[in-house]
Amino acid sequence: MAIPEYKLSTVLSGHSMDVRCVATTKEFCILSASRDRTAKLWHPEGLKDFVNVVTYKGHKNFVSCVCWLPPCEAFPEGLVITGSNDNTILGYNLQDGAVQIHLKGHDNAVCSVTPGHDFGILISSSWDSTARVWNVNTPQMSPIILKGHQAAVWAALELKNATFATASADKSIKLWRKDGALISTLTGHTDCVRGLTVASDETFLSCANDASIRLWTNKGECLNTYYGHTNYIYSICMNPSMAQGFVSCGEDGAVRVWAAGDCVREIRLPAHSVWSLTCLDNGDIVTGSSDGLVRVFTLDPSRYADEAVIKLFEDEVEKMKAASEQEIGGFKLSELPGPEALLEPGKSDGQTKLVRRGANVKCYSWSSAENTWNEIGDVMGANPPSEGKTMYQGKDYDFVFSVDIKDGAPPLKLPFNKTEDPWVAAQTFIHKNDLPQVYLEQVANFIITNAKLDSLPASSNGFADPFTGECRYVPGASPAASGPTPAPCAPSPAADPFTGAAAYTTATSTTEKPLVPHDSYIRFDQANLKAIHDKLKEFNSKIGDGLNAFTDEQLENIVKLGELNCTFNPETVTLLKKMLEWPKEILFPVLDITRLAVRNKEINGQIFDTTYGPNFVKYLLSLLTPDNLPANQMLAMRVLVNAFSDLPGEMLVLAARESVTHAIICLNQLNNNTQIAATSLLLNLSVALAQQPDSVEIAECIISLMNRLTDKEAYFRGLVALGTILAESPNKIVIQTKIVTNTQLQNRLKTDSTTIDPNCKKISVCSLQILRML
Structure with a gap:
């Protein structure tokens, strides 16, 4: 059977976060629901365009589902229905977005809403393990409750034989009579059942996390199973074409x-993630996805998008496909396990494991003595070293020296390129191998002698120790606050974007705004721009011949990028990108300006665009390895935290979430500022991913970090992050088990929940809230 080719028709841009659900209404209109807490109505304009004519607001949390309820006795013009993670359902007037009904009763997030056959009948399902049947003509009457599942009910609908079907995370489908009595339980799927659709008068379809689709009779007989997807299937819909x-x-x-x-x-x-789809009456397919866009695809050439738009779309698809199908070292990247594989202990000393981290593959070896996986290096495939080069840990170098430091111990490897400053290379070698600082000159001279360097960069050793000297600059610090030093766990006026002025606060009342779940991103705003400017000038005067120094005017313009509402020339952002190429030993003030600059919408778009952004995120992650300077580790995480200030940065950080959590887990020594940066980053990831399946991986990272935290503010942010996932995750039972079986964390929660220290009130309240959810 020849099927015409589907092509992109149009892209609807307007949501600022994931589009979790799409639906249709009368006159070819499209409805979309998003994690940005809104739903939108898109009206067709011309042959293929759509315009956002109404935005529906009112929910206090993510809008997870939307549908059109046709006209009925009480609402002759019909209603737009939305369900939310705030556990409620709202019904809006189609044309002006005014709220008409507010249905309460579910005890957890509402994840699907759909009309029944009779006018005014609405069916909803929830993570509270129930579905409910409402009659909006008499909203004061209690709904019929379909209760019997053991986990979240992801979908519910009415079949053509006047029975209800519900699909659940307990891997089953249940059929119910209209009075709410259970008829039968259908089994066959081996994982969470996510979606349902009526196929005919006698049949319906289901889709599941087991990557299969099943066709059932209305009486519960499985007629067929279809395979084709390679991962979770979230949505299914009949195609009228x-x-x-x-x-x-x-x-x-x-x-x-x-x-x-x-x-x-x-x-x-x-x-x-393509979260949801539906079909228009003309057969066009509408999708909602994790990049915050609604797309329409069509078979009709007259509705195809312009060639340039289609070409751009296809290029973006190819880039993503290449990343997922890349083969490294003979292994298909998409088939390798992620860093979660390192959570399982090895079976024998020396066992090796290949792990996917973003678009790279790392090789790890199990150490029985240390009870941990140690990174060996990158797996780079069969690519040989460049001519005249030596490969070390997947990179080409002019020299890889063997340095004998201690009798009887194996020599240490010291890689070096002629374009590098030997003093910087020596400093890096000392940091990586935890050697005494007094070795600096000896190692640098060793490099100069054995590499036979003819010339050295000017002032080559001028920045060997950036943490000492006059006018010392403390990365990420703010102007000193007046008054007494804040008590432990009390909000800091200088470095606390979470509980400081004009931000989220818990000092007045915990009933006005519960600590968990947290529903908005946090960021680091405080800074001393003058101190940063002075440090940049100092380092700028010392860079060698391999880098071009910046003029005083250029430095001033770059520093101004750190002002929240700055006006700037796009060329200045290009200069900032060049400055980010400075050696890592003098990079920290550049990172500090960058984390301030990305708060600006336009700068965020330039830094995290599809050309520069992915490699920049990889570079930030490279700064989180244990051998990097603590200041770089802390500020790299602050940049990632502030990346959530706008959609481009948010999307790239979320795309790299596996690598981010792995990097945090692998950090060794964590000073107080680094602890706060790490838990702030995990908190933003928790807000973004709480209701997604991989929220379990985020929770595991938080749990593994919590027992290592000594700073009370960092610990509090970790609690909020963990509580946010625990409150909203569809895999709540899994996370509960991980917390309960972690004796150290469990005991700490119990102790903190009973503390009477007024300075740690927020930790006490948050610990108690988490314990109540266990």
Whole structure:
């Protein structure tokens, strides 16, 4: 059967976070629901364009689902219905967005809403393990509750034989009579069942996290199972353009078109998760995805997007596909395990394991003595070293020296390129191998002699120790605050963007705004721009011939990027990017300006665009390895925290979340500022990913870090992050188990929940809230 080719028709941009659900209404209109707490109505304009004509607001948390409820007795013009993580359902007037009904009753997030067959009947499902059947004509009457599942009910609908079907994370589907009595339980899926759709008068379809689709009779007999997706399937919908055809989407970033039980077309999207899809009456496919966009795909050439738009879209798809299918060292990147594989202990000393980290593959070796996985290096495939070069840990160098430091111990490897400053290379070698600082001159002279360097950069040893000297600059610090030193755990006026002025506070009342779940991103705003400027000038005067020094005017313009509402020339952002190429030993003030600059929407877009952004995020992650300067580690994480100030930065950090959590887990020595930066980054990840399946990995990272935290403010932020995931995750039971089985954390929570120290009130309250959720 020949199926015409689907192509992009249009892209609807307006949401600032994931689009979790799409639906249709009358007159070819599209509804979308997003984690940005809004739903939107898109009205067709012309042949293929859509315009956002109404934005529906009112929920206090993520909007997870949306549907159109047709006209009924009480609401003759129909209603736009939304469900939210605030546990409620709202009904809006279609045209002006005025709230008409507010339904309460679910005890957890509402994850699906759909109309029944009878006018005014609405079916909802929730993470509270129930579905409810409401009659909006009489909203004062209690709904019929469909109760019997053992986990979240992800979807519910009415079949053509006047029975209800519900799909659950307990891997089952249940059929119910209209009075709420259970008819039967259908088993077959081996993982969470995510979506349902009516296929015909006698059949319906289900999709699940087991990457399969099943066709069932209305009486519960499984007629067929379809395979094609390579990951979780989130949504399924019948396709009116072909008889018995349907479409599906999921975590593999693809839409699949099915006909006669076969997957006949695949539509790849440049997004990790395609959360939802629906079909217009003309057969066009509408998708909502993790990149915050709604897209429409069509078979009709007259509705295809312009060639330039399609070309850009296809290029973005190819880039993402290349990243997921890249082969490194003979292994397909997408098939290798992520850093979560390192959470499992090795089976024998010396066992090796290949782990995917972003677009790279790392090799790790298990040490039985240390009870940990140690990174050996990058797996770079069969690529040989460049001519005249020596490869070390996956990189080419002019020299890789063997340095004997101690009798009887194996020599240490010292890689060096002629373009490097020998003093910087020596300082890096000392930091990496934890050697005494007095070795600096000896190691630098060793490099100069053995590399036979003819000339040295001017002032080559001028910045060997950036942490000493007059007018010492403390990375990330703010002007000294007047008054007494804040008590432990009390809000700091100088360095606390979480509890400081004009930010989230818990000092007055914990009932006005519960500590968990937290529902907005935090960032680091405080800074001493003059101190940063002075340090940049100092380092700028010492850089060698390999780097171009900046003029005083250029330095001033770069520092002004740190002002929140600055006006700037785009060329200045380019200069900042060049400055980020400074040696790591003098990089920290550049990172400090960068973390301030990315708060600006336009700068965020330039720093985290698709050309520069992915490599910049990788570079920041490279600064989080244990052998880097603590100041660079801390400020790199602050840049990642502030990246959440706008969508481009947020999307890139979320795309690299596995690498981020792995880097945090692998950090060794954590000073107080680094602890706060790490837990702040985990808190933002928790807010963004709490209701997604991989929230378990974020929770595991938080739990592993909590027992190492000594700073009370960092510990509090870790509690808020953990509590946010615990409150909102569909895998709550898994996370509860991980907390309960961690004796050290469990005991600390119990102790902190009973403290009477007024300076640590917020820790006490948050600990108690978490214990109540266990």
